[in-house]
């Protein structure tokens with residue numbers, strides 16, 4: 001139902017006054033002298049619903065109570081245009097649902113899991129084979145965790161490509177990055193817990209990468225693992241971080257993220273490039289328009305996760321064996337882009353310089369001075385969309401070509417250990433020059449604004465990283481040699 005904003009606010013406040021004034025009615029002490037005393041169950045019910053249960057349902061029924069409860073968390077009215085699926089794709093809401101699904105299933109897993117290397121694996125096997133629905137709960141937890149990474153990444157892309165990071169939304173972008181980091185580390189710390197070959201060696205290879213950081217690398221690695229290699233302290237530390245510290249951070253930061261959306265006056269209003277950003281359009285009641293959409297999306301997502309979990313079991317290899325490394329030894333899939341980068345760049349660049357520059361770039365995105373206000377416009381403009389598409393093609397071709405070139409031509413002719421100049425400075429300078437050239441070429445060639453050119457550069461780098469991740473996951477075989485995916 002689409003209504004005028006002002007009208008709706010008035011009727012809504014009238015509704016809340018109604019539900020609160022009716023609180024006067026239930027004085028639980030007055031019943032002794034009443035002609036029609038309430039029994040204990042009616043009084044308990046009254047204490048919960050804060051209203052006169054004898055009133056007609058349309059005056060003060062369960063629906064109103066539920067509505068009042070929901071509207072304390074959600075806005076009472078929203079701009080009608082923000083309800084369009086083509087703005088959010090339901091991604092932020094899906095991420096929130098997955099976080100809560102993970103909390104629920106994680107709590108259940110805690111009843112069975114034992115965080116000690118000599119018992120962890122057996123406790124998972126026992127959970128899967130002897131505890132009713134144990135396998136299903138584990139599957140739901142695992143697939144939701146992977147789903148959350150994917151959904152949060154897509155949500156991050158939607159925020160970027162709809163320009164929802166400027167003005168009053170700047171800091172919410174930073175909060176979002178914090179959330180995404182917490183999601184990555186939740187996945188990483190959880191990965192070790194089953195203590196199977198996959199977990200043990202993925203954590204070994206990921207933490208071994210830290211060793212390459214000059215000066216502090218070895219110390220940092222031993223601090224993360226609680227020793228020189230994964231062992232009892234690692235399991236205990238990862239377990240505490242995974243089940244207490246990271247959930248506490250998420251529980252604290254998520255409400256803050258939502259509150260900032262309310263403070264920014266809701267979501268960005270989707271519009272065409274020529275439309276005036278000041279026009280907010282008609283407003284719609286959050287109930288049922290927004291809430292019903294959100295609940296439907298949550299139910300569909302739960303059904304999909306349940307179906308996947310019924311047909312695909314979470315992987316569990318043999319028990320961890322520190323003396324027998326699998327070949328190839330790969331990091332968890334979301335770190336494969338970094339592992340792949342490590343095969344082409346000196347570790348100082350792959351693990352320190354490039355990641356630091358990327359993090360710095362991500363954090364500065366909202367604070368750049370943009371020429372145009374593109375909040376709410378997908379891809380800035382039609383031209384911006386075309387430029388982004390070109391960036392996807394260029395990055396895919398250039399990254400694949402660079403990997404092949406390094407693997408079969410340059411790398412094959414370089415002898416000796418990785419060297420700071422030939423494996424570090426030179427390829428890094430080529431990448432920087434390529435990106436800078438691409439930025440100016442696009443800006444000049446398309447007579448683009450800096451919004452459009454920065455978007456194209458962002459697309460170039462993101463696609464490049466995704467291509468590296470795909471190569472690492474599917475195109476690396478025994479001895480981490482390139483192979484045809486199979």
Ligand code: HEM
Nearest residue numbers: 088091092093095096156164172173176177179180267268
């Ligand atoms: C666990 C991860 C996350 C959860 C659960 C989450 C949840 C949400 C929800 C429910 C919304 C409103 C609906 C929607 O836009 O789909 C939202 C909006 C927003 N999110 Fe996230 N988010 C997460 C991660 C991120 C990340 C990684 C970023 C960016 C770096 C981000 C930045 C924003 C911003 C700026 C808005 C406001 C969008 C607008 O005004 O249109 N969030 N988030």
